[in-house]
Amino acid sequence: MKTLKLIFEFFTNNKITAIIISIIYIFVLFIANNSFGMYRYIVYTEDIFKTTETTDSFYCMPNLVTAEMVNSSSMDPWGDYINNVENNARKYKAYVPFTKVKYFNSDFNGVRIKSYIYTTDMIEKYQFNLKNGSWNNMQEQSSDYFNVIVSGIYFDYLNIGDIAEIELPNYFDSSTKKIKIKVAGKLAEPYTVPSFNTSGTDINTYDLYQKLENGLIFVESSRLTKVFKSVNNCPLTAENFIASYKSNSSDSERREYLGYFTNQFRVTHYDDIIKNTDEIVSLTFKRRLPAPLFMLSITTVALISISILFVNKKIREHSIYYLCGCNRRKSYFIISCAIGLMGLLGGLLNILFIVNYDFLTSNGIINMSDGLIYDGQTVLFTLLYALAVSAVSVIISIMVFRKNSPIEIYRKYES
């Protein structure tokens, strides 16, 4: 208790300085983590794209709403349109099945959630990382429930194998149908799944994926379709999709196949998507990272300087402690704890924020960005930075402290 008091005593007469430096430190570390997180997310989506697609792939965007679509009575006009396009595409020799995305909204514990329906081929292709559980659990067949992968903090309280219910709204009246789901796995952070909901002239990988903050992933099945029909509901198909050439198709077959798409879609090729993404990555690097790096360097020097200043201010007190019987090791300990506290406090508060980020976003308390990675690496970076800055500050301060013996310091101050 006495030591604790002495540690806090270190900040007497230095309170304002300590508070200012701590606030700046916390704020700068927060900005740095945020900027690194955004940069890492874009790089992460590029990695997903590179590992899941080949140079034969191209992204198709049917931007024009046709007359048939406007007059269609279907609940999923885009789905019908793309299915029709795919059926016609089958006659081409370079055809391979499209990668398309279906989604629907439902309620879970009174909260609206978004769910995606993927085919087994797509799940195999994307190999989404799971935090818990296994994709093999999805193969289990049961008439009582649907096996799903859950994503986000809402489902954290559920364990693998737990059964819960979601409510599917009826499109024609206000009734709902309850569907039982069984947790087969939990999606790992950053909860990124293909969404294909963006079109434009400069498509990059950031546009192709979405963070599924709170949602479910279903595997497409005829039983699921039946359930939707029974409540006059229908999953919607994203209007954009990825098509690709058969690997052993000839150049002329590819040209012919591509012509089929360019007549009715805006097409962005794999290489162009990568090129656009590289530009975005480079731009994000230049726009987001230098400012936090400059601020971090200022804060680092400031923290070290303030630590040296504090030691200089307290050096006389500690020489008196020594003359009163307190040994040098104890003084080192008190100085290290006090300076370490200043350095680590900012780091710990930031780590606390990172750890609770999902909770804060899920509950709508904050919403900083859709594309942000806060994970173990962010925690590790924050921790290492805080430890390094604290260690350097402590070491330099101790070196300053031990330069003179306590009696020399006392004599110096008394003279």
Next chain:
Amino acid sequence: MKTIKLIFSRISFYFLSNKLIFIMFLLGGIVCSTSFIYFYGNQLSTKKSEVSTDSSYYTYTLKFDEPASYYEIKNSSLLNSEIIEDVMAVHYLLLDDLPKEFNKNNYIDYYLRVCTQINNKHKLFSKMGRSEFYDEEIKNGKNVIILPNCDDIFSLAQGDTVTLSGREYEVIGVNTFIDNFYIPSNTFDKCGYSIDEITIYTTERMSRTENSQFIANLHAEFPQSDLIESPSESYKAADSYFIGDFFLIMCEFIISALSFMFLIKFLIDKSNLENIIYLIVGATKRKLFLILILENIIISGIIGIISIAIHLITYNQFFVYFNVYEGLQYSIMDYIIIFISIIILSCITAIPFIISCLKNSIIINKNKYN
């Protein structure tokens, strides 16, 4: 001179009384100032506007009081100079000119326009199909058209035929503008469309001076026209943000420098006994305040010179990689502004600390040291 000598002797006293603290203060000041130089170049809109590649810096639009002829525009010596990439001639359409597929209730006269790129060099963005004409189509003045991206075109597809101003055109694509039909230049000429407006695209961006000169040339070439769009607007917009941007980087500097001012306060406190002696032997508090401020000006001046030197020497090896925009250069005037700003901002940051050093009366201070 005596005061300057005194100030330098005090600075050397600060250094000798605690070398580490003084070096840390200099180091902190250099880091803050170097960051300030970086932010000056990368956050100020006026600096960014010098290197921005935004299309608004390459575009001039003229609206004619009396419509011009295609021949007049095509043969203008100014518009045929090397700096011109392309000229888009625009003719405003009446409702009667529109294709029958367009619901006339949704439009008014002169809203939709028929355009042509005289040099066929400026790239259009495609919403669907083609967004450029083949050389053969231009040469032969073929009746092909790129539609605007408006609601009424959903019933049309590539290969369909539309009638514009009584002429039939084959649809080859849809562009991203909501109000522009595009046809080849020779077709535009053949149709005898008068030109109500031209948009000029330059090959490279002009400096402020070149821009003013070019605008003057345009006015001389087409006196019966109004300039409705030019890089001047973008320059003006950038200038209007200057105060806000500069205030922001000033705040960043003050906040960063704040921590380091505690170090200088510690050093001033160490020379407090000397300050009391000055006051006892007749110096006024104002004089002492002036000495402390001058000290700060000299130290921050040294820091500013070192920081600018570091920035200048390592710019191409280090700082250039952190620039948001390529080609960003600092002029001598920029460095002078930065140098003066560093000194003024350091003094602003130091004032509360200097005042706190001088707040006690001579008697209180004397008793404290006795």
